[in-house]
Every structure is written in structure tokens, then in C-alpha cells.
Amino acid sequence: MDEKSVRDSQITMTAAMNPEDANPVGNVHGGVVMKYIDTAAGAVATRHARRFAVTASIDRLDFHSPVFIGNLLILKASLNLVGRTSMEVGVRVEAENPLTGEVRHTASAYLTFVALDEKGQPTPVPPLICETDEEKLRHRQAEIRRQYRLAERQREKSFKM
Secondary structure: OOOEEHHHOOEEEEEEOOHHHEOOOOEEOHHHHHHHHHHHHHHHHHHHHOOOEEEEEEEEEEEOOOOEOOOEEEEEEEEEEEOOOEEEEEEEEEEEOOOOOOEEEEEEEEEEEEEEOOOOOEOOOOOEEOOOHHHHHHHHHHHHHHHHHHHHHHHHHHHOO
16 A cells, blocks of 8 residues: 555635524534534545545544634645554634635644445555654654543543443
């Protein structure tokens, strides 16, 4: 299986935020932003694996500032880490006011996807090549998050009856 670089699967996705995306406060629903995050991350995972990939977990999702009706939601998604069948995708979300050009970092998330074969079973994915210093740093950070996830899973198992 040939290795693939981060740039081979990364995407930038943009969507205009409309009144139907708003909550009672007048800001865009966090759930709307979450759906776009999942969609962008899924596209990256599927692109890397060249197979369907499903969300296994959302490791972390932090909202930094609100998104307003009329903003452009800009999602930048790329792989951070690839295991045997799983992939961690990082997504950075920005909101742009198209009238002023102001861009704000509004959210960040880390999601884990699993590639599936034709029978819906986990299947191996190509190894990841990290080329830039930033990609290498994000890969090291993702390794640490993976260790935390595995340790947390073990702790949870110890509490089950």
C-alpha cells in the first residue's frame, strides 16, 4: 500500500450561514458547525483511504467565538495521524464576514475515522507521510492524543461489571 502525504487528502470547505442555521440567540447553532466539521473530516478520511470512512469519535471540539448569520464558514481539514485502519483528522473552523473581510478562528476539532471495506468491516489504510515541520508537530501531538484515548478506554473498561 503506497504512502500518501497530508496534502493529498486535505481540503478547504466553505459554506454561507443563513437564518435557518441560527439558534434563538441569533448565532449559528453549534450543531450546524459540528455537522460541517464531521462532513469535512469525513471527506479527508475517505480521500486518504479511497474507501468509505465512518466517524469513530470526536476527541475534542472547542468553540472559540460565535458564527453569525451571513458569515462564511471556512473549514480547513487534514490528517494528523494514520493507524492501521483509523485516521485522526484535525479541523480548523473560521468565520469570515464577507463584507469586512474579518476572519475569526471559531472552532477546532479532532475526529477519528475508521475505513471500511465492502462488507462494512475495518480495513487497512495507506501510511501517512508528514513533510513539513507543522505536519510533523501535528503528528506528534496526535500520537499523544491517541495514547490518552487508549488509556481512557482502558480506564473505562476497568469500571464495567
